Amino acid sequence: MFETEALIIGGGVTGTGVMRDLALRGIHCVLIDRRDLNAGASGGNHGLLHSGGRYAVGDPDTAAECRREGDILKAVAPECIDACGGLFVAVQGDDPEYAARFLEHCRSAGIECTAITPAEARELEPCLSEKLFAAYTVPDATIDPFRITLENVNHAQQLTQSIFLAHTELERFIVDGGTIRSAVCRDTRTGETTTIHARQVVNAAGAWAMRVARLAGCSGVNLLYSKGTLIISNARIGQRVINRLRRPGDGDILVPGGTVSLLGTTSQTVQNLDDIHPTVAEVDDLVAEGIAMVPQVAHTRFIRAFSGVRPLLMAAGADADGRKASRGFSLFDHESEGLANFATVAGGKLTTFRLMAEKTGDLVARRLGNSQPCRTETTPLPSGDAVRWTEPGFAPRYWVARRQPGDLILCECEMVPASAIDSIVENAPGAQLQVSLNAIAVRSRVGKGTCQGAFCSLRVTSHLYDRQVYDSPVGLRHTRDFVAQRFKGVAPVAWGEHLPQLELAEALHCGLLGLDRLADDGGQFPPTAVQDP
């Protein structure tokens, strides 16, 4: 049982943003997620910190909001951000009038935008197509969405001893006289039930916000689910964010992410939130579109595809097209639905999460009688020791500088040493209570390199057994589930150099270790099958 001032449902960037916002006002929070941090759209996106350019033509309010929020985040969370800059480029076949209007739309949204010649653009980014006819620079940047959520939680824990509970699913609310008194939750691993008493409840469940609102008897939250798929290259392709200068469509953004690049995004309306995974057709579509802007995409090795669901706000009577729906957000106070202590924050974007948290924090603080103002606009995010491991290239730098020969490298692709795993197991937010390979992967680069966890997962598992984090067959089942999950992202990009590796991995996982025959009760064979030769 837990007692708290504010229960927040949803461990994405919004929910953790609200958690930190409230903690900075001195408010204690309990954050729950039925899976883990970044399990939804916060872990399934480009990591693009929009300058606003992408929305300048179609949605000027969102564009201006992105610009303001981007500037704030660059100032308060520089360690999570790569201010790499961005380009908008038009290639033969794109609408010249759309391209021509871009500069003026950016200016009216306050976005710093400069026209450059195609030759200058190709000098900045030699990967660009020769068929370029227009190019503009904008202050796009990238943000590590895993780092930012971890930092949010870490900071909130420090400020008010707030708590994050992973694998904790909301089952029902206990409502009394127009007030939610408590939330009954179930641990999805153990099946145990926990009750959380809270004075205020915030629904920040992203794509699942509609379900959570309905559990509270509220029907006013209506979302459109738009599935988006992206693919990750083996090496970084461009230095900057490269946007196609046309009406947003598939395969028109190439975003660097440390040592790799991400090409996206598709958009497809879906009804069901379960079993969202990328398909061969989506990958082929992204590659075909990406080639027009960056021809080398045709020969690039892609190591993984992944999908997220954009929870888009659906205005009454709006048509069901994910690309045309608003990227804005809404805060529902649910007072007209008879609840005095429930709020839902929905829609929005990664770039605007801080603002979403601020508006939500203002409402919750006022309801709690707390008069502290929002501080996230100016308070820098502290950098916690156990939350640094998501940054590409950090682990090898740390390992080399530390020079401890006994600190074995467990993940060879990303050079993650055993000490990094130890630090996560001991101190990373949400990892202490229930460690799993998946929890470690969310908090580090494990499984994100070319092997996609096929080999490092086994070494990390062995290390966790050595540390006695695991002492039963459960650890091996976690490994199996983790590898199976990574595979969903590998299969659609599996060709060329992937195949030898995939075949070898399967020989190891199934041929040798028998993970395809691992029974959930821990036994593989009837005892009678054991022969004494």
Add this chain to the structure above:
Amino acid sequence: MIKQPRRHQAELLVIGSGLAGMAASLFALERGVEVALVGNTGVIAFTTGYLDLLGYDGRGFVDEPWRALIRLREDEPRHPLANVAEDDIRAAFTSFTHTLTEMGLGYTAPGQHNVLALTPAGTLKPTLSLPFTMQPAIAAMARGLDTLVVDFIGLNGFSARELVANLAPRWPGLRARRIGFPDMDSGAEVYAEVLARALEVPATRQRLAERIGPLLGSAQALGLPAILGVHRPDQVHRELQSLLGVPVFEIPTMPPAVPGVRLRELFETQLPQRGVALEPQHRVKRLELLSQGVTAQLEDAYGEVTIEAAAAVLATGRFTSGGLSASPNGIRETLANLAVLQPEGRTAWYRSDYFDPRGHAINRSGVTVDEQWRPLDAAGKLAHPRLFAAGSLLAHQDWIRQRCGAGVAIATAYKAVECAARTVRDRRDRVPARRRFP
């Protein structure tokens, strides 16, 4: 260095130096055929050392593989193992394990039942024949002996605790200890192959036994990662057992691992002594199929090598060893551009569940052959009368999921060589004997 082109002749050219290629060369020798073996041996180091015949079929776990093969002929009539007579599979498997033992790497003779062999994660793997150094584990587990498993500081990816935690429900008398290996206990990473070579020195064995002995306590058996020597594992194993006074068994480590290195080094030293002309580190660059024979070209440090032979057995394996390659548009065979039977389009290559026990369609893709083990073209016609194929390159089998890798390699190599030998002899009758390959 002056590079000089060279030409060699052999009766049979075996391309590929995995298990299938190695087995094909041995079977050719047995039949008195002059044989040359070419191919890169990199991938053989990834074998576990266990020799499987058939561990799972469409009905699940296979206890008696010979009986399961009878069913396989009905259930999967196009499976390579369904197209080799039981007597031939027995003859091939027995001859292969016997020859390995004779060459100095002891293997158990295939029995009627599969045995459940240990894996580094503490799971069990059905297999038919295993190295002498691993065999005592089977009896120790069956009898539930108090057993100590020792692992080593710095040996990445092998955890005795993991093995014990996963086997404990079935084998309660198992416990784990971690120690430092003599002279390699600074904490820095150590490698199984280095430990194995160190244990070939008697003094190292003595010192290791001195470290382990006091830890045994009530233990009636000892398990170690597979590090008991590279060249004379049976001797290292025997001596360590007599030093410690309990049965000792090896557990495979994550590949590439010592059991695979043993096979590689055994073949590389023993095959030339037995008369196989070996070019183990080079891939064939070009293969020409002519009416009177085949010509393969490759390049080594001394220049270009051309090998002429009356027939060739293609045993180039699948994706990992480069026999097959895949582009987004399809799968191709890399050396002779043979037709590859494959699923219609990339969407059908993989199932959405990685661990679906039925396996993925892509793994049953491959080269199809006639009853003489000669590849067929897309129209079902013979690709070339002097070209034969063996091993995992063949379609209609899933060696990984069915645990039939060694079985397919050995049985099909046996048959392909039998058929190729006939072709070679036909020509031998017509063409005078040539100079033997140096």
